[in-house]
Amino acid sequence: MKTEERLPAAPPPEPERPARRQLWAEQLRDLGYRLLAPAASLIFAAVVGALIILVVQGSTEDVADVAGAMWSYGVENKDSLAFILGRATPLILAGLATAIAFKAGLFNIGVEGQYAIGMLTAAVVGSQLQAPTVIHLPLTVLAGMAGGLLWALIPALLRVYRGAHEVISTIMMNYVASAILLYLLAGPLKDLNQAGDVAQLRTEPVQDTARVGRMAGFFNSLGFDFRPSVPLTWFLVLALVAAVVYALTIRRTRFGYELRVLGTNPRAAEPSGIRTNAMFMKAMLLSGAVAGLVGLQEVLALEGVMKIDYVRGFGFAGIAIALLGRNSGLGIVAAALLFAFLDRSATGIELRTEVPSEVIIILQGVLILSIVVAFELVRRLAARRRLQETHERA
Amino acid sequence: MAEEAKEPAEPGGARPAPLAVECRGVTRRYAGVVANDQIDLEVREGEVHALVGENGAGKSTLMKMLYGLEQPDEGEILIRGEPQQIDSPRKAIELRIGMVHQHFMLVDDFTVAENIVLGSEPSRGGGRLDLEEAERRVGELARGFGTPLDPRARVEDIGVGQQQRVEILKLLYRGADILILDEPTAVLVPQEVEELFAHLRDLKADGKTIIFIAHSLDEVLQVADRITVLRDGKVIGTVEAADTDTHQVAEMMVGRPVLLRRVEGKATPGEPLLQVKDLRVTAGGKELVAGLDLIVRRSEIYGLAGVEGNGQAELVEALVGLRTPDTGRVYLDDDELTRADVRTRRQAGLAYIPEDRHARGMVLQMLVSENSVLGQHERAPFSRHGLLDLGAIRRWAADLIRGFRVKAPSVAAPAYALSGGNQQKLVLGREFASKPKLLIAAHPTRGLDIGATQFVWQELVEARDAGVAVLLISANLEEILALADRVGVIHDGRIVGQFRGSEATMSELGLYMTGARSGEEPAA
Numbered sequence: 007m008k009t010e011e012r013l014p015a016a017p018p019p020e021p022e023r024p025a026r027r028q029l030w031a032e033q034l035r036d037l038g039y040r041l042l043a044p045a046a047s048l049i050f051a052a053v054v055g056a057l058i059i060l061v062v063q064g065s066t067e068d069v070a071d072v073a074g075a076m077w078s079y080g081v082e083n084k085d086s087l088a089f090i091l092g093r094a095t096p097l098i099l100a101g102l103a104t105a106i107a108f109k110a111g112l113f114n115i116g117v118e119g120q121y122a123i124g125m126l127t128a129a130v131v132g133s134q135l136q137a138p139t140v141i142h143l144p145l146t147v148l149a150g151m152a153g154g155l156l157w158a159l160i161p162a163l164l165r166v167y168r169g170a171h172e173v174i175s176t177i178m179m180n181y182v183a184s185a186i187l188l189y190l191l192a193g194p195l196k197d198l199n200q201a202g203d204v205a206q207l208r209t210e211p212v213q214d215t216a217r218v219g220r221m222a223g224f225f226n227s228l229g230f231d232f233r234p235s236v237p238l239t240w241f242l243v244l245a246l247v248a249a250v251v252y253a254l255t256i257r258r259t260r261f262g263y264e265l266r267v268l269g270t271n272p273r274a275a276e277p278s279g280i281r282t283n284a285m286f287m288k289a290m291l292l293s294g295a296v297a298g299l300v301g302l303q304e305v306l307a308l309e310g311v312m313k314i315d316y317v318r319g320f321g322f323a324g325i326a327i328a329l330l331g332r333n334s335g336l337g338i339v340a341a342a343l344l345f346a347f348l349d350r351s352a353t354g355i356e357l358r359t360e361v362p363s364e365v366i367i368i369l370q371g372v373l374i375l376s377i378v379v380a381f382e383l384v385r386r387l388a389a390r391r392r393l394q395e396t397h398e399r400a
Numbered sequence: 401m402a403e404e405a406k407e408p409a410e411p412g413g414a415r416p417a418p419l420a421v422e423c424r425g426v427t428r429r430y431a432g433v434v435a436n437d438q439i440d441l442e443v444r445e446g447e448v449h450a451l452v453g454e455n456g457a458g459k460s461t462l463m464k465m466l467y468g469l470e471q472p473d474e475g476e477i478l479i480r481g482e483p484q485q486i487d488s489p490r491k492a493i494e495l496r497i498g499m500v501h502q503h504f505m506l507v508d509d510f511t512v513a514e515n516i517v518l519g520s521e522p523s524r525g526g527g528r529l530d531l532e533e534a535e536r537r538v539g540e541l542a543r544g545f546g547t548p549l550d551p552r553a554r555v556e557d558i559g560v561g562q563q564q565r566v567e568i569l570k571l572l573y574r575g576a577d578i579l580i581l582d583e584p585t586a587v588l589v590p591q592e593v594e595e596l597f598a599h600l601r602d603l604k605a606d607g608k609t610i611i612f613i614a615h616s617l618d619e620v621l622q623v624a625d626r627i628t629v630l631r632d633g634k635v636i637g638t639v640e641a642a643d644t645d646t647h648q649v650a651e652m653m654v655g656r657p658v659l660l661r662r663v664e665g666k667a668t669p670g671e672p673l674l675q676v677k678d679l680r681v682t683a684g685g686k687e688l689v690a691g692l693d694l695i696v697r698r699s700e701i702y703g704l705a706g707v708e709g710n711g712q713a714e715l716v717e718a719l720v721g722l723r724t725p726d727t728g729r730v731y732l733d734d735d736e737l738t739r740a741d742v743r744t745r746r747q748a749g750l751a752y753i754p755e756d757r758h759a760r761g762m763v764l765q766m767l768v769s770e771n772s773v774l775g776q777h778e779r780a781p782f783s784r785h786g787l788l789d790l791g792a793i794r795r796w797a798a799d800l801i802r803g804f805r806v807k808a809p810s811v812a813a814p815a816y817a818l819s820g821g822n823q824q825k826l827v828l829g830r831e832f833a834s835k836p837k838l839l840i841a842a843h844p845t846r847g848l849d850i851g852a853t854q855f856v857w858q859e860l861v862e863a864r865d866a867g868v869a870v871l872l873i874s875a876n877l878e879e880i881l882a883l884a885d886r887v888g889v890i891h892d893g894r895i896v897g898q899f900r901g902s903e904a905t906m907s908e909l910g911l912y913m914t915g916a917r918s919g920e921e922p923a924a
Contacts, residue, residue, distance in 0.1 A: 257788075258790065259783075259786050259787055259788060260778055260783040260786050261786060263770065263777055263783075266763070266766065267763050267766070267774065270765045271759070271762075271763040271764070271765075273760050274759065274760050274763050276742060276760075277720060277722060277742060277752060277754055277760050277775070278742070278774045279741070279745075279746045279775055279778070280742075281741065281743060
C-alpha cells in the first residue's frame with residue numbers, strides 16, 4: 007500500500023527524474039530511521055534489565071538464567087506461539103482503541119473501564135438472550151462494543167460541550183466502572199446457580215450460541231502441535247482484521263484523513279471545513295466501541311462468564327502499545343506481540359528462576375520510556391539532516 | 401562603521417543630548433530572510449523615540465536584539481556610548497534596559513507588589529520574603545511616578561491599563577532607565593491610552609529614555625519626540641515629531657510603488673456576490689468589528705486596506721465561519737451564511753487563503769498531495785462515498801504544483817520538505833484552483849519575493865476576470881493599489897472610506913488608515 011502510494015500516478019516530464027531518485031534514497035533512509043529507534047530501545051531495555059537483575063540478585067548467573075528462561079519459555083516451548091498470539095489478541099484491540107483517539111489528538115485513558123463495561127454487557131446479552139448463533143453471537147459482540155461506546159460517550163460529551171479534558175474524565179470513568187461492576191456482580195447480576203461451596207462473584211455463563219471457539223485445531227491442521235487447551239481463539243482473526251481495517255481507514259478514507267488533519271494540526275482543521283467537534287465525538291465513540299471488544303475473548307471464549315477477577319490492565323497496556331507502535335496498524339500488532347512475548351516470558355522466569363518475574367514489568371517500563379526517547383532523538387536527527395539539506399539546496 | 405564621522409562626531413554643543421542607544425549597521429538574518437538590514441538608529445537620552453513600520457518591517461527583531469533575545473549577525477550596538485554584547489535579557493537588565501512585551505508577563509494571582517519584586521525580593525533573612533517591605537517600596541515607587549496603584553491588589557483583579565503600569569513599575573524597580581514598549585497601546589482603550597501617555601511624559605521628565613513601538617501614527621505624533629520609520633528591514637529615516645505629520649510618516653511607512661505595476665484586467669464587476677450588513681464581532685471584551693457594511697461584486701477585486709489590528713482579522717474569521725458575529729448578516733450569492741459553518745460556506749463557493757498559512761492552511765507533517773486537497777477533500781473526485789481516491793488526489797497535486805510552479809521533490813513528499821515560499825504557493829494554488837465564487841485572500845503575498853508576488857497578482861486578476869469575487873485584505877498599499885477595483889479602508893472595525901481603485905492614492909488611503917480622516921461615505 008505504502009509503496010504504491012509513493013509512485014506518482016502521472017509521471018511528470020523530464021526534470022523530475024533526479025528528484026525522484028533522491029526521494030527513494032530519502033525514503034530508504036527514513037525507513038532505516040524508523041527501525042533504528044525500536045531496535046535501539048530494545049537493546050537498551052535489555053541492558054537495563056540485565057543491570058537491574060545484577061543489582062537485585064548480585065550474580066551474573068541469574069542474568070543468564072533469566073535469558074535462558076525467556077528463551078525456553080517464550081520461544082522454544084511448542085505452545086509458546088499459541089500463548090503469545092492469544093495474549094496479543096486483546097492487546098492489539100486495546101492498542102487500536104487507544105490509537106484511534108490518539109489520531110484525533112485525544113487521550114483515551116479510559117479503555118480500561120470501557121472494556122470492563124463491554125465485558126459486562128456482552129456477558130448479560132450472551133447469557134440472557136435466546137437466539138440461534140447467527141443472531142446471538144453478533145448481537146453479543148455488538149453489545150460488548152455498545153458497552154464500551156457508552157462508557158466513552160460521557161467523556162466525549164463532556165469534552166465537546168463543556169470543554170472538560172478527556173484525560174481526567176476517562177480516568178474518573180474507570181473508577182466508576184469498577185464500582186458499578188462490583189455492585190452488579192455482587193448483587194443483581196450474580197449467578198446464583200453455581201456449583202461448589204463458595205459462590206464466586208460472576209455472571210451466569212454465556213450460552214453456547216454466543217460462544218467463540220479456540221483456534222488450536224485450526225493451527226494444528228496447518229502442522230502446528232498445540233495442546234487443545236491453549237488460550238488462542240478466533241478473536242485473533244477479529245483483532246488482525248481490525249488492525250487492517252484501521253490502517254485502511256486512516257490512509258484511505260475521508261474520515262481517516264480528517265482525523266489525521268485534526269490530530270496533527272487542529273488549527274488547520276477548522277478553516278478546511280472539518281467539523282472538529284463532530285470528529286472528536288466520532289473518534290472517541292469509535293475508540294470506546296473498539297475498546298468494548300478487548301475483553302470479549304475472555305467472556306465469550308476462555309471463561310464463558312464475566313467474573314470479578316477478570317484480567318485487568320489491557321487498557322493501560324494499550325496506551326503503551328499504541329505509543330510503541332506509533333499508532334500504525336502494523337506497528338500496533340508488532341508491539342502487542344512483543345508485549346505478549348514478555349508476558350509469556352514472565353511466566354517462565356517465575357517458574358524456572360530465582361528472579362522475581364516483576365523484572366519483566368520493569369523491562370516493559372524501561373522499553374516504553376526508552377522508545378519514546380529514542381523516537382524523539384531519531385526524529386530530531388532526521389529533522390536536522392533535512393534542515394541541513396534544505397539549506398544546502400537553497 | 402566607516403562613517404563614524406557623521407552626526408555623533410559633531411561638536412558636543414550641537415548635540416541635544418548624549419545617546420542612550422546607538423545601532424551601527426546592525427543586520428539580522430533568518431534562514432535567508434534579512435529581517436534587519438544595516439540598521440542605523442540613534443536614541444537620545446531622555447527622549448521618547450517611536451519606531452514605526454508595517455508588520456514584518458523589522459521592528460520586533462530590532463527590539464529583541466536590544467533586549468538580548470537575539471544577537472545581530474553584523475554591526476554593533478552601543479549603550480550610553482559603550483559597545484555592548486547584549487547576549488541575554490539578564491545582560492540587558494544589567495545595562496538598565498527594560499522591555500514591556502505586548503503580552504504581559506505577570507503572574508495573575510500574585511499581588512501587584514509580589515509581581516513587581518518577583519526575581520529580586522526583599523528578604524528578611526533566612527530566605528523569608530519581607531512582604532511588608534516589598535509593599536512599602538512598591539507603594540513609594542508608584543507614588544513617585546504619580547500612579548495610584550494598590551500594591552496589595554491581585555493582578556487578575558485590576559484592568560489592563562493598570563497591569564501595564566505594573567509591568568513598567570517592574571522595570572523601574574529593577575533600575576531600568578531605557579524602557580522598550582512593544583505596541584503598548586494595542587491592548588488599551590482610548591482613555592487608558594491617554595493615561596499611558598501622561599505616564600510616559602512623567603517618566604521622560606524623570607530622565608528615562610523610552611523606545612516606543614507603534615502602529616497608530618496619531619498616537620506616535622502625540623507622544624514621541626522623534627520617529628524612526630522602518631520598512632522591509634531598513635531604516636527609511638528619522639524625523640522630529642514636531643516637524644512632521646501623519647501624511648509624511650504614512651508615506652515613509654508604506655513606500656511608493658517602485659517595482660510592481662498595476663495589473664490591468666478586462667472584466668467589469670457584476671452583481672453583488674458577498675454582502676455584509678451591520679456586522680459586529682466582539683472578542684476579548686472589545687468590539688473589533690463595529691457595524692461593518694461591505695459588498696463585493698462578481699468579477700471584482702475589493703481591496704481592504706487598513707493598519708493591522710483594526711478588525712480585519714476578526715472580519716475575515718466571521719466571513720469564513722471561524723467566529724460567530726454578535727449581530728449582522730452575511731450573504732453569499734443568495735444564501736444567508738451568517739451562522740453557517742466553514743464546510744457549508746466552502747460548499748457554497750468560498751475559498752480562503754489564511755493569513756497564517758503554515759499554521760492554518762496546511763498540515764506540514766502530511767504529504768504534498770494530501771495538502772493539495774485540504775478543504776476540498778470531501779468532494780468528488782477526491783473522495784466518493786467516504787473513500788479517498790488517492791490516484792485522483794495525486795494527479796490533482798501534480799497538476800497543481802506544475803501550474804503554480806511549486807518546487808516540490810514529489811507530490812508524495814511531506815509538506816515540510818518544501819521551502820516556506822513553496823508551501824505558501826501550494827496553499828494559494830489550491831485555493832485558486834478550487835474554482836470559488838468568492839475568494840478571501842488575507843495578505844496573500846506576505847513573505848513572497850517579487851517574482852512570486854507578481855505571479856500571485858496575476859492569478860488574482862485572472863480569477864477576477866473569470867468571474868470570481870475577490871476580497872483582498874492587505875496591509876501593503878502597493879498591493880491594494882495595483883489590484884483593487886474598489887478600495888475600502890477599515891479603521892476601528894468600520895469601513896471609513898471607499899474609493900475607486902484607479903482613483904485612490906497612497907497618501908489619501910494613509911490618512912484614512914491612520915484615522916486622520918474618515919466619514920466620507922462610499923464613493924464607488
